[in-house]
Every structure is written in structure tokens, then in C-alpha cells.
Amino acid sequence: MPKSIFFSPEIFPFLVACIKVKKTDESVLVLQKEPTSTLNEPMAATGVQLHIEADHAVIDNGIVKVTLSNPGGLLRGIEYGGIDNVLELNNQDLNGGFWDLNWSEAGSPGTRGKFDTIEGTSLKVIVQTEDQVELSFTRIWSPSVKGDQAPLSIDKRFVVLRGFSGFYSYAIFEHLKDLPGFNLNTTRIAFMLRKDKFHYIAITDNRQRFMPLPDDRLPPRGQQLAYPEAVLLVDPIEPEFKGQVDDKYQYSLENKDNRVHGWICFDPPVGFWQITPSNEFRTGGPPKQDLTSHVNPTTLAIFVTSHYAGEDLIVKFEDGEVWKKVFGPVCIYLNSAPKGAEAQDLWDNAKEQVNKEVQSWPYTFPASEDFPKTDQRGTVRGNLLVQDRCVNKEAMPAAGAYVGLAPPGNAGSWQRENKGYQFWTTVDQSGSFAISHIRPGDYNLYAWVPGFIGDYEYDAAISISPGSNIDVGELVYEPPRDGPTLWEIGIPDRSAAEFYVPDPNPKYINPLYVNHPDKFRQYGLWERYAELYPEEDLVYTVDVSDYKKDWFFAQVNRKVGEGTYTSTTWQIKFKIDNVDQTETYKLRIALASAHNSDLQVRVNDEMANPPLFSSGVIGTDNAIARHGIHGLYWLFNIDIPGSELLEGDNTIFLTQAKSSSPFQGIMYDYIRLEGPLSLNP
Template identity: 55%
Template structure:
């Protein structure tokens, strides 16, 4: 008898049943994958699904894996065509710029330029039946100064067997001694087929049918070029609505997947970003996602919601090198009988899978470290505030991160290196994995306390290292007990009063009062409607910041394109005053745009005791945000300026050239003198 052979009829029946069960499982699994056009990469690849690369002509490269077919211009490295599921080209083939990288740059004191980072050399990095990785490079020389951004460029694309999409990353470098340059923005842009894609989804509750670019071209421009009012759109459902690409911005920590859906055939196109390590400005930096066009973006760097403080500026021949990506352009489809919203749910599942797979093990570049070449740091974060608790408080859900060396809080304007962030758990415990080798500072901040923490020692990450910094304790700025406070220290103005939008200037996506209502157009002008002559007055113990504190301290529109400075008042009562003591006023700003905040005590005509000076270019007021860059001010208030009984703090925003100047407050607190 052969080893393993069944000894009787019953044994043979059991084996047959098991084989039939396995066969049915295999068929069911294949059907499930085919329904969403997902095939797992692996061994024994059917011939039809093997990745194939062909140099069709001197100016074209085509890669096909049996699911998608991607065409690149050569040697420029532009994506000119994506064939998928019955659509000859998911991109807009009626225009030239449809799938490209670009950099917004300029030499100091010169005009802004846009460089599409077109390559001059094509190279095959990896080619086998499981994967093709191709490269389009360009080398900068001094003879190109003024016409091209001074960077060496290596754009990489990876197409894998059984994977319905394109992995994309870039290696940008400048060498020592190269000329000064500023860069405001680096991104990848996809302009999709407007005859197919008309439904956009960027989150579970932010998705809708969208107007066309033709609708935008025929619309009425509002206060700035990005915002338009549809007066006579081709699709009447959009009449009377406002559209602005900044309405669809998102914080980077949430910006993992977004894109578009075609209903006929039912196809989705999604931008998936599995890691934020190559983005700038920390987890709450805001940026664009997708918008009318139809357009989908992968934003690597920008000055949006920050201004020139976020600009990448290089001086005195400073060298630099960075890997941006990989990011993943993912395509999926369903049966015409199925709901197209299944495409969004599948895109989220795919995003979660890509995040779990980071760092990728199939990227073929010495500049992209694999998992075993990275390190880990962990610890526990506490907050110590003796005026709140005698014991250290768990840093519950605090943001903890590694970023290049700098002062506390410098991470939010850091723009050249890599950053690695996580959120602590309920007890302040944190772990940051897959950190690139290098030297960092460890930072933290979070809900419920002001200011920024920085660990006193530098952090060095080496391949395979696991570092435990143990318990770390942050003592937020504090001199005395709280007399009163306004708002919640969360770095946004979201808890304050956000008015109803103008009925004639609405975007229907945000009509739900609980859903991002701050994203409506024109809310800055509602201040003048609510306070036509006298400014906001807030009385401690009587007023409620949720209904009585306007979310943005803006100028007042008095008509004829004229604006006035505004002065807000905080009235508070003191039963006794330490005349020789020093009180402390803490003002945390969530945003500032071309503004200056001055503080006066009890006499609006007296000399100010504090001014911020001219601050801010984050433009959050115009761009439908509730925060930009965070700023914290600690202001000494001499006790002899205060009186027993009612006192008034005057907050004046002095700049008033236009409607978008102003600040957003995060949190205000008055502390009494320290206890003796």
C-alpha cells in the first residue's frame, strides 16, 4: 500500500469531499476577487496577468498587467493613458497635461515658475513577470539655471502583477553649491476623463455629484478666482451653488484615500497615500485632495494653510535629497448591477491594506529603506499641571512625533525632512514604527493643554533599533490658577460660533449643521451682519463661547469695498486684586492671516500692553479652514492695571485692507499671580 493512500472506501470519500470543498473555496475566492477586479500578486501567474513592458516607439512606453494598461511619454515620464475595464483612457485625452508631476518654484525675488519635472532619460529598473519598475530622470546643470528648477529628478513608476493600479515615487536632489531656490509646492496631478467621472468621494460623509469644468468656466467668479457661483450650469442641480477646491481640503492625518467614480461603466479612480512620512508640517497640516475637473491630487508639499513659513527655501548652496512616496493610484470596478458606492468601500479597504504593507518590500531604490532598515521608538507621555492635579495626568490621545531638529513646535513649519507621528492611547503610551535612520527631535502636543513639548535629548534611529524613552513629562506653560477661560485648547476654532451660510452662497455638501459647516463660502461677511455697528462683547460667567464667540476675528465690511478694524471685549469681574502681583493672559491662536492683534486693559484708548506685530499668511479664513499655524502668546498683566469689580480686555485686530485679514482663537485664559 502506498504511503498516505486511503485504506478503505470511507477514506476515499472523505478525501474526495475535502478536495471538492477546496475547489469550491478557490472558485468562490476567485469570483470575489474578479467582482472588484482585484488579483493578488504571487507565484504561477497566468500568462494574461503577467506584467509586460514594451517600448512601442521612441516616444512611448506601455506597461500592461492584464488588468490595466498604462502609457507613458518617453523620456518625459508623463502618464498619457490608463486603459481599464472598457475605458480606453480614464484620463482626459483631449488635453496634453493629464498625468504629471510639477513643482512651483522661483529664485529669490524672481517670478513664480512651474516645472513639470519632465525627464530626459528612460530606464528600466526591474522587469519580470511579477513587476515592472521604470524610471524617468533628469540631471540639472548650471546651463539650465532660470529655466528649470535646480533639482536632479528621478520619477519612478511600479506596476505589479494582479494589482489594479500604479505605484509612484520620486527622488529629488540638489547638490552642494547649487543656486538659491524657493519651492512652494510639489505634487502629482491626474486630470480624469470628464465624460466618465462625475462623482467625487473624499470621506464617508464628504462625497457628492460634482459640477464640470465647463460649469466652472461659465460661472460667476466670487471674491477670489478659486470660488465661483453657478448661475446657469449645464446641470441645473448645481444652480445657485458655490464651488471652491479649498472646500475639499483635509488634514494630512485623514488624507489617505480620495478620488472619483464613473457610473458608466462603474469604475473608481483613487489616490491612496499609505504614509505621511514624506509630507511636511505634521499630522494636521491641511491640503487639497480632489476637486472639480475632475482632478485628483497627491500633494507632497505646499504652503496652503501655512504661508511662506512653510516654504522650502535653500540658501548658500545647501544640499538636499528626499524621497516622495510611493503613493498609489488605484482603480476598481463593480458589476453594473451593484451600487457604485461599493467602489468607495473597496477603496477604503485597499487603503487599509496599503497602510499595513508600509514600508513596501518591492521598491527597488537604495534611497527607500525597507522595514529591517528602519527603527522603532516607544514610551509613555504625561502632562504635569499642579493647578489641575497633584498627580501627573496621562497624555491621553496626544500626538507624539519625530521630526528634524528644532525648537518645540518647529515641526509645524519644517518642510525639508521626514516626520513620523502617532497618537498615544488613553494612558499616553505610544509607539512609532518604521522610522528612517537618522537624527530627530521628539515632539508632542495634544487636546486639553497648551503649548508644545520637546524631549530634552536628541533621538538617533539606527536600522533595527528599538528605543524606549520611558515616561516623559510635559509641563505646559502655567504661572497661577485659572481665573477664567474661553474655548478648548485643541488648536482649532471649531468649538466657537459658526454662523449659518448665506442661502444664495451655499454648497449642498455642507448643509448638515453638524458636518463641517465652517467650509461654507462667505462666512467672514456674516460678522458684519451680526455686528453691524458694535463689535463682539463677551462676558465671563454669562456668555457661552459656543454661541457668543464668533469663530474668526475678522474685519467689518462697511460697503464700497471698505473694511474697518474690529475690537472685541472680554468683560470679567474680580472680587479682589493683587495690585503688586503679575497676572498672565494666555492667548493661543489657531490661525492668523495678514493680521496684528493688540491687547489693552480697561481703557480702549490707552497704549497697548502687547502686540503680535504683523503675523500670518495661512489664509484659513478664505479657504474654509478652522485652523492654520498654531501660535501661543503669554502676556504679563500688571496687577495695578486691574480693579476690584468689572474689568475689560480689549482685543483689536488692527489690519483692515480686505475681508480675509484676521485671526482665529484657539483658547484664552487668565491666570492669577503665582501662589506663594
Template identity: 55%
Template structure:
């Protein structure tokens, strides 16, 4: 039986004691009878959480400013130095204090005298404790008045560091949960190709010896990053980060980010450059004003009796996530900047896709994001985004949209490219907007001659090799997954003398197309460009009309993909992407980063009857992580044979 508090209601006000606020010289303590939380004042960092007989769930071996805190990474555009700001407040404001709710605000007002030490943002960090609720809420309001100095902001998050002796079991999803190494285990381990990855050589738990630990192995797409955290077995207690909405996260529903990782650490990532690159950092120029609400997120505490299975804490946390999601947008935050349900709008419609023939856009991703260009939502980083999926018939309903001007974007699994509605959608308070029937026509110039892969914006359908048995995370031992460390090195092992060759109609992309087009390791820390070859036969070649190569990339990291046709030694490539990408998805176990689509025009004179060859060269060496992941490649015939 899970032991947890009920939500505030008429019964709760009877069953549970009132919320009590105690203000001391250097901290505030809030107690609702289920748990108590201590927050440094006026800094606004959480120093202690007392729950279910545990005096402090947080790691009290850390300094008082290194247990539960907000932070951002930022830099001056004229100075490349990366700065970490833990957003310590200057003043405490008790926003609400009654028997059913306490809301605290820890504010910091930026001044020009702080230009070199603090990010140029006004900060309002808030904590809410409700009667009868087993957990607390936190949200933040960041703003910049017009005229403030230029600044680059790369990452914003909430961090909680837990008691290591208690919390050893982590859960990110039904499939990804396990006993984790400690921070000391990592310190005693062997560093690998980048600091986050460590080979555990002398772990305190001998069962972990020989495994790789890397926090990026537990990254999750925004759409799936709803609940994660840690479990303690004695006493059986759970600590969970629940995110009821993605509206305040950046770069759309499939942006990947960190969750929980060894430490034990639990994060709520609001924005970052992970799996996208520095282009996703917020760049404020020429005195640009800005304001945004991040959160609230819910930090949930639960427990079971000693007779129960501690793993039931995870099932209960998932149930709580659904309850919190259904409650969004919350009614209890007391900032005018957080809009309630009646202040928001609704957008509905139906999406079709026309590619050769008209079809329902089943389970398409469709959403509202700040106005931009085709596909710009995946690099948008300052506004709010509201996404959903269509049903099997293509119908969609985008709920709880903040008033504002948006573009409507979409993409449909199974089809290349992006959709964008041709007019700005203006959502007003309480509005109900019916978009009607929308039709997406994906890029196509002619009939398909051959194709490799599935257009789903990932490389998941391609061949992911077995990991090096000495560099495994045993959580993934029974599955082929990109989450294993060092898979980029397997390319050189599998293709020691010549690069990948793929024969259309003979080979299968599931087994014969390596998931990442990476460099070749020739030893002595030297990496060379690689060229993949696609052989294909044409029974005839039209004398008029052009062919098209549709080339969709799922990821790119400091790469240049060059295309040559029937001439592998041509000094100049027929087509090049130029230097693209900084998403680092190959090193960070992502099966995709940002999406790139190229429609390449091919003259019929460049092809011949019989055997043809398409040469794909990733021309940039210099490191193991430079490379691209393909989403999909298609050769189309001339338009006249299509029509």
C-alpha cells in the same frame, strides 16, 4: 461584488498574466492584464490608463503633457516670478522588467544652462506596476548636490485629470462626497472673491445651480488625507489616490492640503504653502545639499458589476487604503533611497501631562521631526516626520522611522503649548529606542480665573454662522461648518453697529464667540479693524504677584492682535503680536492654520476689584481675509495663590 486584482503571490502568478513592457519610440506601455498604462518617454508623463473597457480614464482632450504628471512651483530668490515646472524627464531607465514587476525611472539632471527654465533639482520619477495588482505606484527622488544655486520651492505634487464625461461623483471622506460640477460649469459661473471660488449659474446639472464650488472646500488634514478620488457609474469604475504614509509630507499631521476637486482632478500633495504661508516654502541657500524620497503613493483602480451599487467602490477603496497602509514600508521599490522595514527603527514610551496635577496624556499627538525649536515641526519642510497618537493610557509607538537625528515633539488636546524632549533622538538602522516615561508641563503661572474655548489648536468649538443662502455648497447644508463660502462676511451682518462683546459667566463661547476675528466691511471695498471686548469681574485683586493671559491662536493672516486692559483708547497697546501670519485659513475654509501661543504678563495694578475689560483689536484692515482665529484664552491668577 468589487472586481479587482489580487496582490502578487503564489496564487497571483498563476491567476494573472505576466506584466508586459512595450517600449516604443515616444512612449512606454505597461500591461498587467488588469489595466494598461501609457507613459510619454523620456518625459515620464502619463498619457493613458486603459481599464475595464474604458480606453482612457484620463482626459484625452487635454494635451499629452496635461493628463497625469508631477510638478513643482518654484522661484529664483532674486526674482518673485512664480514658475511651474512639470519635471519632464530626459532619459528612461528600466529598473526592473520581469513577469511580476516593472519599475520605470524617468530622470532629469539639472544643468546650469537650465537655470532660468527648470528648478535646480535632480529629478527621478518612478512608476511601478505589479502582477495581479489593480493599480500602480509612483514615487520620486529629488536631490540637490552641494554648491547648487539658491532656489525657493513652494509646492510639489502628482496630478491626474480624468475624463469629465465619465467621472462626475467625487469622494473625499464618508461625509464629503457628491456629484460635482464640470470645468465648463465653472467657466460659465460667476467669479467670487478669489479665483478658486465660483458661483454656478448655468451648470449642466440643474441641481447644482446656485451653489458655490471651491476646491478648498475639500481640503483635509494630512493625518486624514489617506484616500480620495472619483467614481464613474457607466461603467462603474473608481479612480483613487491612496497615501499609505505621511512620512514624506511636510509640517506635521494637521497640516491641511488639497485632495480631489472639480475638473475632475485628483492630487497627491507632497508639500505646499497652503494653510501656512510662504514660510513653509523650501528655501535653499549657500549651496545647501538635499535629498528626499516622496512616496510611493498608490493609484488604485476598482470596479463593480452593473448590478451593484457604484458607491461600494468607495467602501472598497477604504479597505484597500488599510491594506496598503499595513504594507508600509513597501518591499518592492528598487531605489536604495527608499528604506525597507528592516532598515528602520522604532521609538516607544509613555507620556504624562502635569498641569495642576499629573495625568495620562491620552490621545496626544507625538512624533519625530528634524531638530529644531519648540513647535518648529509645524513649519518644517525639508525632512521626514513620523507621527502617531498615544493610547488612552499615554503609551505610544512610533514605527518605521528612517535612521537620522530627530527631536521628539508632542501636544496634548485639552492643554496649551508644545512639548519637546530635551535631547536629540538618534535613530539607527534596526534600533529599538525606549524613551521611558515623559512628562509634559504646559505653560501655567497661576490658577485659572476664567477661560474661553478648548485648547485643541482649532476654532471648531466657537460659533460658526449659517452661510449666506445664495452662496452655499449643499454638501454642507445640514451642518455648521467652516467649509461654506463667505462666512467672513457674516460677521458684519451679525454685528452691524458694534463689535463682539463677551461677558464671562454670562455668555457661552459655543454661541457667542464668532469663530474668526475678522475686519468690518463698511462698503466700497473698505475694511476696518475690529475690537472685541471681554468683560469679567474680580472679587479681589492681589497686591503682590502678577496675573497671566494665556492667548492661543489657531490661525493668523496678515494680522496684528493688540491687547488693552481697562483702557480701550490707549494709544499704545499693553501687548501686541506684531504683524503675524500668512496662512489664509479664513478664506480657504480652514478652522485652523498655524498655532501661536502668547503668555502675557499682567501687573496686578492694571486690574481692579469688580468689572474689568479686556480689549482685543485686530488692527490690520485692508481686506476681508485679514484676521485671526482663537484657539483658547485663559486668565490666570498670581502664582502664590496657585501654589
């Protein structure tokens, strides 16, 4: 008898386009649009049970059973929903679930070092009641492991609650005054799921699909492309994936959007979801991007990485530097659907659970004193206006702006901050904002407003104590402005998404992003520039060209031979009827990304040496290769003497001068030429 899995109507057309009906010796998978039914109600909650053996510990609440190694604290089993273990234990390298980190010696260049799965050396029962079990797996650094382990004291915690379909995990990292310095490049918690069970990935409402198998990535079934993470599937086990590209970076998300992601098994219908209810412990602020779930199948909760940022986000410690941080808790949620239910319900239910977790933050259950509860935290509120005197003489509510607290620094420093906590919210239509559940500490208040360039910083430090409720009153952000806009290109939103993103090479397709708003996530788009501009570089004419069609999303190098590239120079042509040669004009260039690039600006003389402006070598965010549409934000304010301009036709030359790699390049966010203030009516 055919087995049926039911899908919601809105996802059905996509599934038909992306998968084929598969026949096996036993059954046929039939896609149907049928009436919905609800998810299974959880069984009657039993008390949480803990069993500790010599080499493992088991926590069981009657819904989910979690097995951890003793004393290592590595996840070796998660039993749920009729599956004896959702974790994969037969991979050649990484198995089960684990906290890990990547570290290097102090002063080491680059962003990679030694990989460590953080095995604990002792197990302690922190809480053991019928309502909760919390286990601690600790590892204390000593000089005997110098060179083999990162000099940190690490306490990994796992919590199972009565009646909850999943568990929680958090960790406390501490660098003590007697420890040597080092670089913390990455830390995360990872889960390797059963490759015979979990084949369907869900990242967002419109980023879901059946995925190839991990074996499809290995030679000869897979062919590595320009970097190891990107593989062309030339002979996959499932033929419908032939000719597709698999690349884990295609499934990245920004922190502000990264609440839930995971995998679905269809036999039985079970979902495995990683939920992050707060961003306070992540680095880089709301727009920082990172990995989520990808082929293996793998699910990640990432706390520190250099992805889409580069070395700025590496946490660097000096000898004896005192530091402590709590990463998490994050939630691992499992759900199941009865026979005949819509499989899409698993995703919808996971999103409902996100709302419950967010509403429960900060959690009350963590037993560590290093995790402050609600009454130990504070609130900051206020009203943010934006005033650009050349747009509107009156200050306007900064609706949609991002406002946050981060450790003290300069305006915009939050995007490179990596050791403390950050707390962000968005401004409502009236300009009001409230940032709640702030951990005690000293902060600066920062903001940026989509539609306007630059960064805002409140001119007074803010000290949060338990129970504090601070009203900063009315704040006014005056974005950089010297004079009226003569012309502009793009939208100041810290992204290059509004510019022209080409269709991918038909040889390198991920069907998920065909006719998708995130078409920039296709592999190899950097190569399309040379195809569109085989001999002459891009020329943009103000008031004639359309940046949505005529401004390539990234200024990349042109490939001129196998492994050989040349730099590119783009031109902006414009007219000025009356030039005041005694005044100074201002060119504002906001970059959405830079990778090992040198942006040079010349005016009316392409060969001018030196150029009017050079950024020097900037950026290591690698967003071009990783389909990110932005990395870190840069703003350059360039004076153009009126004597450099001509009445009538003018040309600005933009050269990206570094050309040793296809991934060197920049993404523009927004460009504006301002006239002297005297021109403003």
C-alpha cells in the same frame, strides 16, 4: 430599459437631496436601494509586460495598462475596467497625469513662481520581471536651463506589480553642492480625469457628492467670486447646480486624515483613488491641510505647499546646499463593480485597500536605495504623561496626544519644518506610544496634548540607525501654567471649530455642508460678521455668554464700503472680587490661525497707546478664505500687572489692527486668564 445604479442605504437620502433623476435620449438613471453584491474579483493575474516605443512606454499587468511619454514620463493613458483611458487629454491646459512643481528664484517674495510639469530627459528600466516593472524618468539640471527649470536633479519612478489593480509612483529630488539656491513652493503628482466619465467625488464618509462640470466654472456659466478658485454657478449645464458655489479649498483635508480620496464613474462603475499610506514625506505635521480632489475632475497627491501655512512651508535652498528627499511612493488604485452592485462599494473597497497599503508600509518593492526597507528603519517607544498642577497634582496619561519625530528644532518647530521627514503616532489611554518605521537620521521628539496649551519637546536628541529600538521611558509634559484659571474661553485643541460658525449666505451655498459638522467650509462666512455686528463689535461676558453661540469663529474686518474694511475690537468683560495689585496675572492666548494680522491687547483702556501687548504682523496661512478652521498654531503668554486690574468689572480689548483685506484676521483656539499662583489652594 432603464439603467440602475445601486447605493447603500446610508447614502441614499443624501443623494436624493442633492441630485435629480436625469433623462437622456437613451436611458434614465434610477436610484435604488437594493441588496448588495461584491466587487468584481480581479482577473487571473498575468505577468507584467513592458513595451517601449520611440515616444512612449506601456506597462500592462492584464488588469491596468499604463502609458507614459518617452522620455518625459508624463501619464498619457490608464486603461482599466472597460474604459480605454480614464485620463482627460483634451483640456486646454493640463492633461493626463504628471509630477509638477512651482519654484522661484532665491529671495523671491510670496509663495508663487514658475510652474513646471517636470518632463524627464531620459528613461531607464530599473526592474523588468513578470512580477514588477519599475521605470525611471530622470532630469538633470544644467546651467543651460537656468531660469527655466528649478535647480534640482529629479528621478520620477513608476511601478506596476503583478495582479495589482493600479500602480505606484515616487520621486527622488536632489539638490547638489554645485547647484544654485532657489525656493520650492509646491510639488505634487496630479491626475486630470475624463470629464465625461467621472462626476462623483468622495473625500471622506460624509464628504461625497455629484460635482458640477469644469465648463460650469467658466464665464458666462460661472461667476468668479472674491478669488479665482471660488466660482458661483449661475448657468451650469446641469441645472441642479445653479446657485451653488464651487471652490477647490472646500475639499481640503488634514494630513492625518488624508489617506484616500478620488472619483467614481457610474458608466461603467469604476473608481479612481489616490492613496497615501504614510505621511513621512509630507511637510508640516499631522494637522497640515491641503487639497485633495476637486472639479475638472482633478485628483492630487501633494507633498509640499504653503496652503494653510504660508511662506513658512516654502522649501528654501542656499547655493550649494546638499539635500535629498524621497516623495512617496503613493498608490493609484482603481476598482470596479459589477452590474447590480452598490456603487458605494467602490468607496468602501477603496478604504479597505488603504488598510492593506498602510499594513504594507514601508513597501518592499521600491528599487531605489534611497527608500529604506523595514529592517533599515527604527522604532521609538515610551510613555507620555501630562501634569498641570492647577488641574491635577498627579501626572495623568496624555491619552490622545500626538507624539512625533521631526528634524531638530525648538518646541513646536515641526509645524514649520519642510525639508526632512516626520513620523507621528497618537498616545493610547494608558499614555503609551510607539513610533515605528523611522528612517535613519537625527531627530527631536515632539508632542502636543489636546485639552492643554503649548508644545512639548524631549530634552535629548534621538539618533535612529537601522534596526534601532529606543525606549525613552516616562516623559512628563508640564503645559504653561502660572496660576489657577480665573476664566477660560474655548477648548485648547488648535481649532476654532467649537466657536460660533454662522450659516452661509443663501446666495453662496455648497449643499454638501448644509447640516454638516464641517459647516465652516462654506464660502463667504467672513462676510457674515458684519451682518451679525453691523455697528458694534463682539462683546463676550464671562459666566454669562456661551462661546459656542456668542464667540464668532474668526475675528475678521468689517466691510464698510465697496473694497473698504475697518479693523475690529472684541471685548471680554469679567469680574474679579479681590485683586492683588502686587502680583502678576497671566493671559494665555492660543491662536488657531493668523493671516497678515496684528493682535493687540489692552486692559481697561481701549485707547491705551502703546497697547499692553502687540503680536506684530503675523501669519500668512489664509485659512479664513480657504475654509480651514485653523492654520498654524500660535501661543502668546501675556503678563498683566495687578495694578492694571480693578476689583469688580474689568474689560480686555482684543484688536486685530490690520484692515486692508477681508481675509486678514485671526481664529482663536483658546483664551485663559490665570491668577497669581498664591491663589491656588
